[in-house]
């Protein structure tokens with residue numbers, strides 16, 4: 001191999017660039033969406049940067065990134081309730097009412113249930129992050145970001161269902177096969193079972209479903225629960241009632257407790 005002065009200069013420049021790129025990677029200068037990463041994101045994302053290069057031509061390829069997510073529960077490590085952060089997401093809000101029937105707005109039912117869940121969980125010593133804190137519009141991306149920033153251990157999204165078939169009623173749960181599948185599925189099964197037990201509502205299915213942004217993108221075990229149908233007259237009446245909302249909240253909370261204490265199931 002014959003080394004010309006020009007080739008040596010290119011080689012030195014390429015090596016310096018690689019060192020710089022590797023340092024930027026390890027320092028977390030890049031984040032998932034290409035923005036400057038914030039301090040707190042470093043724990044969530046690990047990046048691997050591979051630079052393809054040819055000493056005679058300089059850099060050929062760009063960078064490759066690989067994201068590894070931590071939920072804090074890996075290896076089945078036990079945590080005390082006050083170390084567990086639960087993200088509770090009341091669906092819709094602000095200009096987005098969700099489903100509306102006869103003046104009953106989904107966003108309001110979701111929020112009332114979420115508040116009850118929050119109160120009960122805090123009473124048990126859990127840390128709770130209300131993803132939507134008031135009647136405001138929030139994008140799905142923002143919702144996911146709030147939970148991620150809080151390093152939530154699980155994400156629970158609360159919604160009400162609707163159907164053209166007005167006889168449809170009951171409880172459904174959803175999880176994503178792309179996000180912590182096994183834990184998300186277990187969470188969905190527990191919430192579904194416990195809400196049914198507390199309310200005596202009609203048992204509908206649990207779905208592996210990729211169309212819901214918040215459970216697919218939230219990076220921690222996640223479940224979306226549809227606690228009833230606002231399009232069914234008798235269920236709508238029950239869902240508007242404070243004591244029925246209390247039962248739903250109780251079911252969600254006992255499902256969460258079983259999720260974090262599997263030996264007591």
Ligand SMILES: [Zn+2]
Nearest residue numbers: 091098159160
């Ligand atoms: Zn909804």
